[in-house]
Amino acid sequence: MEKLVTERERMRSVATEPLRIGFLVGPNPGFENWELRIFDRVMAAPGLSLVSFLVHPRPFRRQPISPLFGPLARLEQAVLAREPVYVPTTFSMNNQRHERLPPAVDFDGCDAKRAVRLVSDLGLDLVVRMTAVGLPDEVVRALPFGEWSFSFSDERSDTDDWHGYDSVLRRAPSSLLCLYVRHGADPETQCLASSSFNTKFSAARNAGFTKERAVTLVMRELTRVADTGNLGTVTAAPKTDDAATPPSTGDLLRYAGALSGQLLYRAGKALHTKVGGASAVWTLCTGHGNIEDFDPRQSVEIAPDRDEIRADPFMLHHDGQCYLFYEAYAKRDTKAHIAVARMNGDRLERLGVALERDYHLSYPFVFRHGQDLFMMPETNQARRLEIWCCVEFPLKWELHATALHGLSPADSVLTRYRDRWWLFTNLSDFHAYEDHCSELHVFEVDGPGLSRVVPHKRNPVVLDSTTARNAGRMFQRDGRLYRPSQRNEYGVYGYGLNVMLVEQLDRENYRERCVRTIVPDFKPKLVACHHFDAAGDRYILDARLRN
Incomplete structure (x- = not known):
């Protein structure tokens, strides 16, 4: 059931002061990288104020833990999930206020009455719980936006942290991350925001990856609440x-x-690849249909050639003929280039290399604007977004515009929707685990010139590896806007393909929902399918073959 905000929360929408935040921590010093990154970002954010650390007298529950767990977990962490030390740029623990919560006399926890007085004196709007044990209900009721925590907050003791094991042991296709909130007169645990991420083979890596994404999730929600003065709609917490x-x-x-x-x-x-084994092999499948009704079971395969593997196909009608631009590489190549072919029915006539650089190129999104033809390939290795203009079709292009310098945008598309240009791209907010499959960022731009690039207020508008990554150009049909997206789960990159219906897109809001999912079961020997494009009544998608 959904739970709406209270009138007291709505009243803060007229406030101009920063959101006053406390962090509930344990008495022992030392924080993990993800925790330091949250503190650092809160300190740097103009609409947020880190007021105080609240030190819980008994922050962990007693848990029976196998004697094998500690040694095995430490070994795995050291071998498979060692992270570089994060050095804060704005946060210093020595400069922070610390308030010890008064312990209760007759039970494990803190004295509720005295704690209520403390949070009121501090003027806290909310407390983010970094401990397994939270605040008493009476204290939570005194906080306008309650107590926030993560779904992994309870998965630790004073010596051990077992987050990441459950989904790996269950072989779950994805690992769930929830941002919980307790607030109001009846402070039961509710879900404020949630995400899912492709489950890793290692529990330590699974935990490290999820916690790194938790930084992005909580900062997005804190910024939203500070900006709107509104907690928003919360939903029932899943069983964990x-x-x-x-x-x-x-x-x-x-x-x-x-x-x-x-x-x-x-x-x-790895040894097989080192001695000359094959890279991942993708094939193309084409047929008749559009994004709403295409049936991949009826498609015809365009198999890879001996000397060319093709992926990320984009179609283009030009002078009465259909052309295909795609990522091209040969077995054992370390980078790809953009090639182009003419489509003759279900066959390809290769025309040559359209674009090649000294860095990897893929995802050649081709589009028209006015009389000009543009290409926006993926160039994340160059740490910028590039748009190229065609000067001699189809093999000669010149650099037209760049943007997002210093970032690594992947699988980017432009769309013009309701008289505004929007750039959709996949960036990675990371410290140790760079990943382009989990975050969808939207920017309002002035068109292919990219002279004006304004980030959406709710970036990343999608934080979820099962839906975030772009999988082809966006389509408008009968006033509806569709976005193909990758479904990254089961430990497989590009496992499946989604069709997302964009329900709201403006400068302050973004909302979409999945209306179709395609999994790699429509042809024999497939393990993934991760891209879709269409032109006229013909479509094309790519699929990865089992080696």
Whole structure:
């Protein structure tokens, strides 16, 4: 059931002061990278104020933990998930206010009455819980926006952290991250925002990746609440009882066996590639239909050639003929280029290299504006966005515009919707785990010139590896705007393909929902399908073949 905000929360919408935030922490010093990044960003954000750290007297519950867990977890962390140390730029623990919550006399926890007085004196709007044990209900009621926590906040003791194991042990296709809130007269746990991420083979990597994404999630929501003065709509929290329980000795033995098998498989795969084995092989499938009704089971395969593998296809009608621009590479190549072919029915007539650079190119989004033809390939290795203009079709292009310098935009598309140009791109907000599959960022731009690039107020507008990454150009049909997106799950890059219906797009809001999902079961020997394009009554998609 959805739970609406209270009138007291709405009243803050007229306030001009920063959102006053407290962090609930334990008495022992030392924070993980993801925690330091949150503190650092709150300190730097103009609409947020880090008022105080609240030190919980008893921040963890007593949990029976297998004696194998500690040594195995530390070994895995050291070997598979070691992170570079994060050095804050604006945050210093020595300069922060610390207030110890008064302990209760007759039970584990803090004295509620005295704690209420403390948070009121501090003028806190909300408290972000970084501990397994939270605030008493009476204290939560005194906070206009309540107590926030993460779905992994309860998965730790004073010595151990078992977040990441549950989804790996269950072989879950994706790992859920929720930002919880307790607030109001009846402060039960509700979900303020949620995301899902492709489950990793290692629990330590799974945990590190999810926690890094948690930084982005909580900062987006804190900024939104500070900007709107409104908590928004919250939903019922999912059941996560199993995740809150440490893995048993049997679970750990089963996990160790599975992890060993994965490591052996990956070592063999790396050796195979090193001695000349094949890269990932993609094939193309084409047929008749549009984004609303295409049936990949009826498609015809355009198999890769011996010397050219093709992916990320974009179609273009030009002078009465259909052309295909695509990422091209040969087996054992370390980078790709953009090639072009003429489509003759279900066959390709290769025309040559359209664009090649000393860095990897892919995703050649081709589009017209006025009398000009443009291409916006993926150039994230160059740490910028590039748009090229065609000067001699189809093999001669010159650089037209650049943007997003210093970032690594992937799979970018432009669309003109309701008289505004919008850039959709996949960036990565990271410290140790760069990933272009989890964040969709939107910018309002002035067109292909990119002289004006304004980030959307709610970036990243999508934070979820099962829907965020672009998978082709956007389509408008009968007033509806569709966005193809990748479905990254089951530990597979580009496992499936979604069709997302954009329900709201303006300068302050973005909302979409999935209306179709295509999984790689429409042809034999497929393991992934991650791109769609169409022109006229013909479509094309790519699919990865099992090696």
